[in-house]
Amino acid sequence: DIQMTQSPSTLSASVGDRVTITCRASQRITSWLAWYQQKPGKAPKLLIYKASSLQNGVPSRFSGSGSGTEFTLTISSLQPDDFATYYCQQYNSFSYSFGQGTKVEIK
Amino acid sequence: QVQLVESGGGVVQPGRSLRLSCAASGFTFSSYGMHWVRQAPGKGLEWVAVISYDGRNKYYADSVKGRFTISRDNSKNSLFLQLDSLRTEDTAVYYCAKTAMVFAVLQPGDYWGQGTLVTVSS
Numbered sequence: 176d177i178q179m180t181q182s183p184s185t186l187s188a189s190v191g192d193r194v195t196i197t198c199r200a201s202q203r204i205t206s207w208l209a210w211y212q213q214k215p216g217k218a219p220k221l222l223i224y225k226a227s228s229l230q231n232g233v234p235s236r237f238s239g240s241g242s243g244t245e246f247t248l249t250i251s252s253l254q255p256d257d258f259a260t261y262y263c264q265q266y267n268s269f270s271y272s273f274g275q276g277t278k279v280e281i282k
Numbered sequence: 283q284v285q286l287v288e289s290g291g292g293v294v295q296p297g298r299s300l301r302l303s304c305a306a307s308g309f310t311f312s313s314y315g316m317h318w319v320r321q322a323p324g325k326g327l328e329w330v331a332v333i334s335y336d337g338r339n340k341y342y343a344d345s346v347k348g349r350f351t352i353s354r355d356n357s358k359n360s361l362f363l364q365l366d367s368l369r370t371e372d373t374a375v376y377y378c379a380k381t382a383m384v385f386a387v388l389q390p391g392d393y394w395g396q397g398t399l400v401t402v403s404s
Contacts, residue, residue, distance in 0.1 A: 176344070209390035211327075218377055218394035219319075219327065230392065262327055266388050269341040271317070271329035 177201050177265050181274035187282040194250040196277045198263035203243050207267040210239055210248045213276075214259045222261075223248065253279070284308040284393040286378050291398030294368055304361035304378030304395055312336075312356040315381035317391050318363045320374035320400075330376070331363065334387050341387070346372075368402045375399050 178201040188194050198208065206226040211219040221230045223239035226246055236251045250257055258281055263274040290302040304316070318330040331342045331352040340352050351364040361378050376398050379391025 207388070211390075213327075218396055219391075220394075221382070221390055221392045224382055224390050224392075264327075264329070264390060266390050269332070269388070270343065271332065273327045273329065276326045 176270040177204065177268055177272050179263055179265055179272050179274040181261075181263055181277050183277060184275065185278045185280060187280045188253050189282045190253055190255060192253045192282075194253050194257075194279060196248045196261055196263075196279075198241075198246045198248070198274050200244045200246075200265055200267075204265045204267035206242050207265055208239075208241070208246050209264045209266065210237075211262045211264065212257075212259045213262065219262065250279075284380065286380065286393060286395035288376060288378055288395045288398035291376065291400045293401045293403060295404050296368060296370055296402055298368055300365045300368065300400060302363040302365065302376055302378075302398060302400070304363075306359045306361065306378075306380070309380065309393075310384075311354075311359040313384045315385075315387040315389065316352075316354060316361045317379040317381065318350075318352060318361075319377045319379055319391065319394075320372075321377070321397075322371075322374045325374075328374070332381070332387055333361070335385055339387060365400065368400075370402050373400060373402045 208226045210223040213219045227239045285307045333352045349367045379394045381389035382392040
């Protein structure tokens with residue numbers, strides 16, 4: 176199975192900061208990677224699919240990049256609504272594995 | 283608008299069974315694959331199973347293979363997850379999610395339900 180590793184596990188940042196989260200796959204997944212945002216007690220929300228495609232309705236401050244085994248999610252200017260946990264997920268194979276999550280906290 | 287509503291969760295003893303349902307509306311259910319994803323209390327997301335739009339193809343996580351069964355009824359816009367031989371480690375919120383693209387299974391979930399809590403405890 177493909178293992179997904181996110182870093183960091185926790186990130187402390189201030190409103191207006193540029194934030195980058197990394198996701199590494201244990202084997203090549205071309206661009207079959209999604210990013211989700213989850214707030215406490217809520218369902219995950221799809222932000223990015225196919226590594227860099229922005230889901231409808233998601234603010235343009237979110238962007239994704241990468242291919243192969245290394246991917247990044249960038250928030251260009253962190254807003255109060257962005258404090259949440261972020262997960263990557265590969266869909267290159269029928270294991271659909273998630274990363275362990277990155278919690279973005281208020282500094 | 284797309285709506286997914288899970289039901290059927292509850293408290294169950296180890297070794298017993300439970301059947302979860304997901305009622306879908308706001309989209310052509312019979313054209314999309316559907317996922318089940320779970321989240322143990324305080325933990326991350328774990329993909330559980332996926333079923334193709336026509337129900338012919340089903341895939342499972344190793345942790346549930348042989349114990350859980352995914353199915354769907356396109357005439358009733360409903361998705362199901364049969365949970366058998368439950369273990370304490372199956373305790374989680376279970377979410378259903380619609381795949382992002384028609385007729386495709388290898389897709390992320392673009393719309394999710396609110397989840398239903400399954401607690402396995404003696």
